[in-house]
Amino acid sequence: MDNNTLSIYVHELRNQFTNLQASFDLFNQSIAAKNGQGILYTGGMILFPASQIVSILWPTRARSRGRGEALRKVFQLEEKHVLNDRRLSEINEHSDTKTEEWIAKTKGQQIVFDFVGPRAELDTIEPSENGELVSDENIYRAYDPDTRVYYYRGVAYNMNAIATALADVSGRVNNVYAQMFPEQVKREQEFVAAQRKAIEEAEAAQQAADSAKK
Known part of the structure; x- marks a missing residue:
């Protein structure tokens, strides 16, 4: 992979x-x-960019695997990784079709939409006509704050595990970015420092003004 192509992917x-x-x-x-x-809402906002990242680094299409291997080599990532999960990488692919398939698969069964609470509470819902309780596959969207598991279209995603894995990859990407664009990183740091200083000065001025009123 040439440096120009690499720089685009890094950005x-x-x-x-x-x-x-x-x-x-x-x-x-x-x-x-x-x-x-x-x-x-924000749980979904996490899964979609995460899916984009996974698709770039661990592509499922045969024609793109060379690109994935080249990028993983640059970032020193193994093929076996928590993020290398087709269920995560394919979230964005044919989303409408997957929703149709989910509806067809769960037809006549007990389903759950937009639930927030302990997963165990779903087992208290009255069973379907065939006596079955709500399974993970029958949850369209939900979040269990106790286990930090987000359910989407019948798939359970461990948000803690995903966050930890993404933090690791993010650090690797930022390290490569800093090596490739040191001047840009310096300008960004100077901008952040200037913004922080401006905020501190504004807060100090406000405190001084408040003190003068007393």
């Missing part, structure tokens, strides 16, 4: 991780506020 991965960080921040805020709709 894109870094952008996706920026999106992920913002999504995780909102997700954790929603959990702290016990905002059910916010939890479900």
